[in-house]
Amino acid sequence: MHKGKILLLSLILFVFSAGNTFAQSEPDYQTALAEFQKGNSEKALEIIRVLHEQGKRSYDTHYLAAFCHYNAGRNKSAATHWSEALKLKPGDPAVSVDFARYLIQAGRNSDALEIIYNSYQTNPKNREVRLLYATTLLYNNKAREALYIIEKLKAEDGNDYRPLVLEAQVYFYLGSAEKAEVSLKWAQSLVPNNPNVLNNLGLVYEKAGNQEAKRGNIKKALEQLRNAKEQLESALKLKPDDEKIKGNIRRIEARINALSAG
Numbered sequence: 001m002h003k004g005k006i007l008l009l010s011l012i013l014f015v016f017s018a019g020n021t022f023a024q025s026e027p028d029y030q031t032a033l034a035e036f037q038k039g040n041s042e043k044a045l046e047i048i049r050v051l052h053e054q055g056k057r058s059y060d061t062h063y064l065a066a067f068c069h070y071n072a073g074r075n076k077s078a079a080t081h082w083s084e085a086l087k088l089k090p091g092d093p094a095v096s097v098d099f100a101r102y103l104i105q106a107g108r109n110s111d112a113l114e115i116i117y118n119s120y121q122t123n124p125k126n127r128e129v130r131l132l133y134a135t136t137l138l139y140n141n142k143a144r145e146a147l148y149i150i151e152k153l154k155a156e157d158g159n160d161y162r163p164l165v166l167e168a169q170v171y172f173y174l175g176s177a178e179k180a181e182v183s184l185k186w187a188q189s190l191v192p193n194n195p196n197v198l199n200n201l202g203l204v205y206e207k208a209g210n211q212e213a214k215r216g217n218i219k220k221a222l223e224q225l226r227n228a229k230e231q232l233e234s235a236l237k238l239k240p241d242d243e244k245i246k247g248n249i250r251r252i253e254a255r256i257n258a259l260s261a262g
Contacts, residue, residue: 091122
């Protein structure tokens, strides 16, 4: 009896050790997912292609394929699979958020708004969807509409710093450095060592400094710009390889030197 069990176990181990053969003869989503989780995105895609050729397309296979392509830098292919996944689950929050974020990164703000709005209609209480919907509204020059959603998000959870950062971006867009500073200071009280908050606060001080310089208040301008540099240097300590933060510091240093020189 034990001998039979040993032989059976040996056979199972042999079958699983021949991973490629097994994947080709018995492809399924879980096998593709396991390969993806091991870092084998291309192998996962091979399994998914076989599944699709067999007519076994699903929301899960398209969503996983999108991740595989996105990780490999094939963004257009990823977008195709996100789109196919949404056809199978219209308004799905997870896919809609990922797809809309990619579209924003690609500068396709109106397309991103359409995707996330459809999800918002289906999932009006989903916090991640609402946050991205507000963000996408801002990127489509609908700042006041974004503020309406942000106010509700703030009221529902006072410990979530993200609506405050987004609110600051809205006020920054509207030209109010003072209101943006208030929002970011509140966010900073919740996450004191968040480099993105510190970077944004530095940009707000930079804007305030440039506004003072336009008014001819050079002393106040320099004070704000030095505050900006201080916040950005704190952010850089937390993210020492961030090229954007480094660039912001260089720009502000040049502005300080120019104003100091008269």
